[in-house]
Amino acid sequence: MTTDCTLIVVAIMNLMKVRLAQLRRYGVKPWLIICKGKRRRVTEAVETFIIKPMLTLYPPPQHLRNDPEAFAEALATYVRVLARFDRGTLARAWDQVVASQSYWCWPSPGMIVEACCGLAPPPPAIGENEQRHLRAQALADAYASRFMKTTHLARLARDEGWLPELAEYVREAAWVQAQLIEGIKQIGFATLLIPEDQRVEPAADCFATYRETITASIERGRIRVSVPPGRVREWRNEEQREQAKRVSER
Known part of the structure; x- marks a missing residue:
């Protein structure tokens, strides 16, 4: 056998x-x-x-x-x-x-x-700075997700076709505020938050100007993104031009 x-x-x-x-x-x-x-x-x-x-x-x-x-x-x-x-x-x-x-x-x-x-060996201990970044990322992601699901502006952007631009702006703005709330020293920020005519060198001066617009949110310790009306008009006009271009190419 x-x-x-x-x-x-x-x-x-x-x-x-x-x-x-x-x-x-x-x-x-x-x-x-x-x-x-x-x-x-x-x-x-x-x-x-x-x-x-x-x-x-x-x-x-x-x-x-x-x-x-x-x-x-x-x-x-x-x-x-x-x-x-x-x-x-x-x-x-x-x-x-x-x-x-x-x-x-x-x-x-x-x-x-x-x-x-x-x-398996135990995972390495996470440093304080990395913990701050993880908390900031979680804060920013949660806020951006809630904003895109619940606000009238997001519904309008979805209907008119400029939702991706709005989502990117909200995500980047929330990320900046979350970093400041968590006390991160080296702040990463996207220049898209600054209107083109206000972008100056060095970048630190540009960021300092932008930070003044979000001081109240940082002091409260709660993220709040306000999208400038001028930026909304810019996205809406760009989408209208794209729609007209698509119609003309048919």
């Missing part, structure tokens, strides 16, 4: 090797994701420490044995969910999974991920 089982396993593995060779002949590497740089190296780590030893040691699940496409997709899934772990973690996790595996079949992706999570 043991000999028969061994022969079956060998036959299955030989069949999979033939199918993998067929896939490679057509330029397909089912467990590799086309990528560059660090991402490619991480993907190769999954292949080296998980995929290759798994194919060598275990036969695939029954439902994959007669379906090369499903077989390739399953391997790609292993790569996708394991690509975030480093080489050392993958190697230790595989040893742990093999030591506890009690049946002759691929371990599930979830089992390997669980082992990796238990063995």
Whole structure:
């Protein structure tokens, strides 16, 4: 009986090797994701420490044995969910999974991920400055999302066709205010917040002028974006010109 089982396993593995060779002949590497740089190296780590030893040691699940496409997709899934772990973690996790595996079949992706999570090094501590940036980004994103969903100006922009311009302005204005509220020292801001006729050099002077217009919001500690009427007229006129151009080209 043991000999028969061994022969079956060998036959299955030989069949999979033939199918993998067929896939490679057509330029397909089912467990590799086309990528560059660090991402490619991480993907190769999954292949080296998980995929290759798994194919060598275990036969695939029954439902994959007669379906090369499903077989390739399953391997790609292993790569996708394991690509975030480093080489050392993958190697230790595989040893742990093999030591506890009690049946002759691929371990599930979830089992390997669980082992990796238990063995991965703790993430580096986030510095105070980075925490401020994360809080500022969350504040700005929440405000911009609420503005675009609830304000009359956003509904008007959607109807008239200048919604992208408004969304960009609100997002950038909210980001500036959020940085100031969180006490970030090096402020990043987009020049689109400044009317073209008021853009001056150096940029610090330009920003200082703009900051005066948002002092009340910063002092309250709450974001409030006011879009200048002149900017709305500019977007509306530009959209009307674009519409006229599209009509003339028909």
